Structure formats: structure tokens, C-alpha cells
Amino acid sequence: MESNAVLLESKSSPINLLNEMHQLRLLGHLCDVTVSVEYQGVRAEFVAHKAVLAATSKFFKEVFLNEKGMDGPRTNVFLNEVQVADFASFLEFVYTAKVEVEEDRVQRMLEIAEKLKCLDLSETCFQLKKQMLESVLLELQNFSESQNSEEESATQPSILLESKAAAVAEADQADCPLDLPDSPVDRLSNGMSPEVPATKSKEK
DSSP, rough: HHHHHHHHSSSSSHEEEEEEEHHHHHHHHTTTTEEEEETTTEEEEEEHHHHHHHHHHHHHHHHHOOOSOSHHHHHHEEEEEEEEHHHHHHHHHHHHHOOOOOOGGGGHHHHHHHHOOOOOHHHHHHHHHHHHHHHHHHHHHHHHHHHHHHHHHHHHHHHHHHHHHHHHHHHHHHHTTTTTEEEOHHHTTTTOTTTSHHHHHHOO
């Protein structure tokens, strides 16, 4: 009787594999490629593993698959117009899937990702640039809203005062349109009879 197949899958294995490869690179163990980077007279050499570079960069994959023969124990690759700090960050990213860079270097990291055809780094840079842009837009929107609210609060008291003054003036006009005395006592003192309506005096 056949038993059912079960899946054995490790969630930590990919991370452990990357960490181990990263440690091997830092120690210089089993490295089979040296990448020489030069930019404006500044030059540095980095040792790495062909398999890791080929798996993460189509540029390196094409170079390694098309090479005729080994130059020696290690293959040498020369990269011009790539800054040393940027390539160091690129290497850290492909070996650890993360790297910390300054905000103003994100564009340069995107450029090196496109040059070396590293899709993962390109997507990561695009996402980060999108988040940075959204953050800037949100800050601008909040600033604009705060400016508008300050302007409204500055003009509102004068509007309220004007509306109150208008309301008082309307109330005064409604109470005494002809400046007549308000109470019957005042009318008597002016010689007018409270019993005589205004319409009868007009008829006379």
C-alpha cells in the first residue's frame, strides 16, 4: 500500500543559505571571481562567487556563460564607471537581499541595478522611490492644508465681526424704523394718544 506524499519545506533555508554564502564571501572562501571596479581614478577589487552573481545578475550570467576559459584560479571581471561604494552595496544586496543606503544614493543604486541587470534590486529601488515620492506628496498636502486653515482662521474673526455688526444694524432698523418711541408712556409724553391708530390720523 502506497503512502501519501508529504511536503518537507524549510522557511529558513533560503535565508540560511544566503547568510552562509555571505560569510564565505567575507572570509574569501570558495570565491571564484574577482570584480575590479574603477570610477574617476578610484579602484577596488571584490571577490565573490560566480554562482551567486550569475543567479542574481543577468549581466554576470552572460559574462560567465560566454567566457572561453579561466584566466587562472579566478575569473577577473572589469567594471568601469561604477562607483566603489555602489558596487559594495550591490554585492551586499545580492548576498543578503537587503542593504542600507543614503536617500540620495537610491537613484544610483537603480542605475547600477539596470546596468548589471539585477531585477530584484531594480524592483526594490522602484518601490522605495515610490514610497519616498508618496511621503513627499503627503508632506506637501499636509503643509498646504495647514496653510489654508491658518488663512481661514485669520480671516474668520473679521467675517464674524462684520456679520454681527450687520445683524445689530438690521435689528435696530426693525425695532424703530421711524425713530418712534418704544413704550406707550413715551408716546403720551410726546402728546400722542395711544388709543388713536395711525390709519385714522392719515384719514383726517
